[in-house]
Amino acid sequence: MPLVRGPLRVVSLVPSLTEAVAVTVPGALVGATDWCSHPADLDVTRVGGTKNPDVPRIVALAPDLVVANEEENRAPDLAALRVAGIEVLVTEVRTLPQAFQELTRVLAACGAGRRPGWLAEAEAAWRELPVPPVPLRAAVPIWRRPWMVVGRDTFAGDLLARLGVANAYAAHAERYPRVPVEELCAAELDLVVLPDEPYRFTRDDGPEAFPAHLPTALVSGRHLTWYGPSLAEAPAVLGAALSAAR
Structure with missing residues (x-):
């Protein structure tokens, strides 16, 4: 047999x-x-x-x-x-x-x-996005001590671009460059995007490092950096967080 x-x-x-x-x-x-x-x-x-x-x-x-x-x-x-x-x-x-x-x-x-059905739902969710408003120039820190940000050719950067956020370090030579917080604060930014992974930025750990006039958006790291079932709800979850910070 x-x-x-x-x-x-x-x-x-x-x-x-x-x-x-x-x-x-x-x-x-x-x-x-x-x-x-x-x-x-x-x-x-x-x-x-x-x-x-x-x-x-x-x-x-x-x-x-x-x-x-x-x-x-x-x-x-x-x-x-x-x-x-x-x-x-x-x-x-x-x-x-x-x-x-x-x-x-x-x-x-x-x-x-x-x-699977969730994959078709995710494709539809991202395909049916409204035309984004004028892009906001943003930095996306992923770590502190030392500060590191999203640089070129990253999944997170691509998602944010589709939601109307232009990564200020998208043309950097490194994919995850170290950038002193003083440089971040001096950059001409419209927004700082702070995910909760890999570093767990919170309302009390991250926003205080930036000028009071500079909006900060606390976002779900799983929805920003994971490629899986979370992609189906990521446009709505991330979009809401970004809109609240505008």
Whole structure:
């Protein structure tokens, strides 16, 4: 008799891909990083961080596939998994169209029989955006001590541009440059966008560093930087936060 193959065993090293796989292909995930917080009831083996995954633990899970990202995960870790005989699918996501393409590829590789409804809803939500008003020139810090901002060729920058926010550092040579807060305060900005991840900016931690006349928008980092089911509601969530700060 032919052997009956069970469902694919997948380990995800990217929080947004973890959520996408978990809600689309239930039961496929057997491992995820400590930072994979969605879905909230995710019950899988934790394999360390995105930058320092426990390679032996991943190998012990005997996955058919590990899904990763060229920005979030380190090449040496992915190479070690390949040496151990594990297939690794590496995504690159720097624009919204890339996100949709890569999500389709990842979900198909993980055993999804068809494109999920949430992905079609996300595409429609972004396609049906109203024409943005005159763009606001903004800086988008993602860390402090030292201060770091979103620079060129980033997914977050692309999303904000579609919502009428022009990244003041979009032409910087680096993708996530370090910029002293004094320089940020002196720049001719209309707005500062402060997400709650990777650094958790709050009303009491971030806005006080900027001049009182300069509006600051506190936004959901998951909706700004994750490419997964959150994309369906991201235009409304981010748009509301930006409008409140205008």
